[in-house]
Amino acid sequence: MAEQVQVFGFWESPFSRRVELALKLKGVEYQYFEEDLPHNKSDLLLKYNPIHKKVPVLLHHGKPIAESLVILEYIDDVWKENYPILPHHPHQRALARFWAKFIDDKVVVAVVKAAGSRGEDREKAIKEAREALETLEKEIEKSNKLFGGDDIGFVDIVGTVIAGWIPAIEECFGFQLLTTDNFPNLIKWSDQVVNHSIVNQILPPKTEIVAFMKANWKF
Template identity: 55%
Template sequence: MGEKVEVFGAWFSPFSRRVELALKLKGIQYDYIEEEIYKKKSDLILKFNPVYKKVPVFVHGGKPIAESIVILQYIDESWKDNPILPQHPYHKALALFWAKFLDDKVLPSLMKARRSGEGKDREEAIGEAREGLRALEEELKGKKFFGGEKLGFVDIVANFIAYWSQAMDEAFGVQILTSELQNLPRLTQWCHHFLQHPIVKHNLPPKTQLLALFKSQFVDTN
C-alpha cells in the first residue's frame, strides 16, 4: 500500500474528521487538502466527487472515493493493521447498521429538532431525536465504546454526538442534545471517553471557531 493517500476535507466537518481519525488510528500517512466548500468548490472536488460535489473525498493512488462511511470501510479493508470494524461478519454487519442509523436517523432528527419552530412540529422532532438517542444508550449497555473496550467504527461515525452537536446546540441557543444527555448516562460517559481519547482530543476543530461558523452558516440572525 505504497500509493499516495490524500484527504480532501473541511476543517469544521465531522465527516472529514471521521476519515482523518481512522487514518490516524491506523497510523497511515496522508496529505490533507482543505476545501472552501462554502465559497467556490474546487475543480478537483467537482472532478473527484461529481455526484455529491462535497467533502470528504479520499484519493488513494489517484483513485477517488466519496462518502465518509464508504471511505472508512475502504480504509479498514485496505490497511489490515489496527482494524476499526469487527472481523466477524455478523458483528461487522451490526456495526454498519448502527453507522447507517446514526447518519440516517439520529443526525437528521437532531438537526430537525433545532430548526423546528415552537409547538407540535418541535415536540415531534424532539421526540424523534430522543428515540434515536435512547437506542444508542441501550446499545452501550456494558460497554465503554460501541465496539467494546476499544474505539472503533461506530464511535468514529458517532463523532458528531460527542462534539459537533453540542456546539450546534450552543450556536442555535437551544439544549436539544445537551438536555437529552442528562437522562442518558451511558451516552454521556461515552462522550467523555471519546473526547478524552488521545488521538481524538488532539484532532478536534477549535470550539470558538466552530461556534462562529455555525452561527454564520446555520443560524438566522435577522
C-alpha cells in the first residue's frame, strides 16, 4: 500500500529522482514528501537521516533507508518480481555496482568540481570528467544498447544524472563535455534514457534545472 512506502526527496536532486524512477519502474506505489532544500530541512528528514541529513530517504513500514545506491538495492531486493533492476548473475550484479559507483565517484565529482572552479582548476576538472566519460563510452559501446541491456537497469537509473543533469550544468556554467563527436555512444544512450516513457515522467525539464542552479549554486 502507498502509505507503507514513503520517499523524502527534492525535485532537482538526481539522487532523489533515481529512487522515484526505480519505484515507478517496479510499479510500487509510494507517498512523496518534497523537502524545502537547500536550507529548510524538515524535522522528519533530520530524524530519518540524522547522519547525512540529506535526501533521498526511503521509509518502508516506518524503517528508514538512506543513500540512493543503497535504496536502489533495497528496492530491488524487496520487490524482486517487479521488473528486476540488478542482473541476476552475481558477477553481472557486481559489475553493475562497480559502474554505478564509478558514475557517482568519478563522473559526478569531476563535473561538480568543474562547475565550482575557474581557470586551470576548471580545465583540470573538465579533463578528469572527460576521462571518466571516455571510460563509460567504451563500456556502453560493448552492448550498443542500454547499460541494462534491452531495458533500463541499475546503471542506467544511476546514469540519469549524466543524461539529465550534465546538459544543464554545461549550459549553466559555460563548458561542454558531452558532444556527438567525442561521445557518440553516450549521446545515443542518453537519448534512449531521457525518452523512455517512465524516465521522461521523472526527470525535471532542463530549463528548470538550469534556473535552479543559477539561483542556488553559489561557488
